[in-house]
Amino acid sequence: MDRSAYALIATDLDGTLLRGDDTVSDRSRAALARVAEAGARHLVVTGRPAPRVRSLLEDLGCTGLAVCGQGAQLYDAGADRLLWSVTLDRELAEIALGKIEAEVGQVYAAVDQDGVDGLTLIEPGYLMPHPTLPAVRIDRRDDLWCAPISKVLLRHAELSDDELAATARAVVGSLATVTMSGPGTVELQPCGVTKATGLALAAARLGLSPWQTIAFGDMPNDIPMFDWAGRGVAMANAHPDLKAVADEVTTSNEDDGIAVVLERLFSASAVR
Known part of the structure; x- marks a missing residue:
């Protein structure tokens, strides 16, 4: 597929972009750099709350938006502030x-x-x-x-x-x-909040559509994101429920599964 087909690369963190030791491989970093050179945007979409991703985003050089807390938070990494958040009613939680x-x-x-x-x-x-x-x-x-x-x-x-x-x-x-x-x-x-609602909000702010989005994940909480995005790619280590709805299954997070796909879409020769 032509690289211009995807202007937004949405990635989960744990079990997807991150290896088991909470690091991002050099190959994955190079692939994401090639994405940026091509003019596409990388958006982290994670279950972790904003405070638990701040250092990771800094390490990746992300200064834009990130979807955190399973879609309950839209975080501006550059400004270190929440642009939008939804809380879970504590009485209902009890x-x-x-x-x-x-x-x-x-x-x-x-x-x-x-x-x-x-x-x-x-x-x-x-x-x-x-x-x-x-x-x-x-x-x-x-x-x-x-x-x-x-x-x-x-x-x-x-x-x-x-x-x-x-x-x-x-x-x-x-x-x-x-x-x-x-x-x-x-x-x-919060009821009705998913990664898809957070991703949709972030994409709207960026002026991008579902069909311009490719999403990567590994767990059932990524299913709504796959349903929303134009293409969903599950990791080899993904939960069976996510693999069942994925458009593609790549290699595992330990084997640079995101990079494998991005190299194909954004010119493999340029990122190796």
Whole structure:
């Protein structure tokens, strides 16, 4: 396909652009540089909240927009400010947690606070899926609700992520949107908010359309983004549900799957 077909390159981070050690390979950096030289835009679309991507965006040289918090935040990296954000009503979040625990027993919860300096708070028993990310341990669940939040993260001692997410969707209803964004990461976010809503908002600000967008991801939370974009590319390590709706499956995040596709679309000889 002609490189001009895609003016917006939307990439998830964990399990997609990032390797397991939270780094971006030289090959992927070179491919993204070639994208920029061709006049296309790279947009990070991640479940991580804005404060947890600031250093990564700086490392990548990103000074424009980023979609964070599963679509709940539109972050301007250059200005270090949120252009748009949606919070999850804390009372509804508590009700949703109660409904889930009534079905599956105790779950362990964490929250991402709203804002560019929001903290990640974790209650006793919650294990961070990404131990390198900073978090503040609190003593009681009630302390999770001390400030506005963008989402709740859930873990269960015995259920798989798929089982926990399926149960949560069945009982939460319109209280929140349930997503699964990675191993050990089932989340509740504001109802109706997805990566697609955040991506659509960012694309509109950039004057770009779905058909000009190619999206890369690895987990079920990327499905709405794939539905919105003109083309969706799943990593080899992606969840089966995402592979089922992808237009293409590339190599894994450890094997530069994004670069493999971008080199093809934006002249491989120029980026090697």
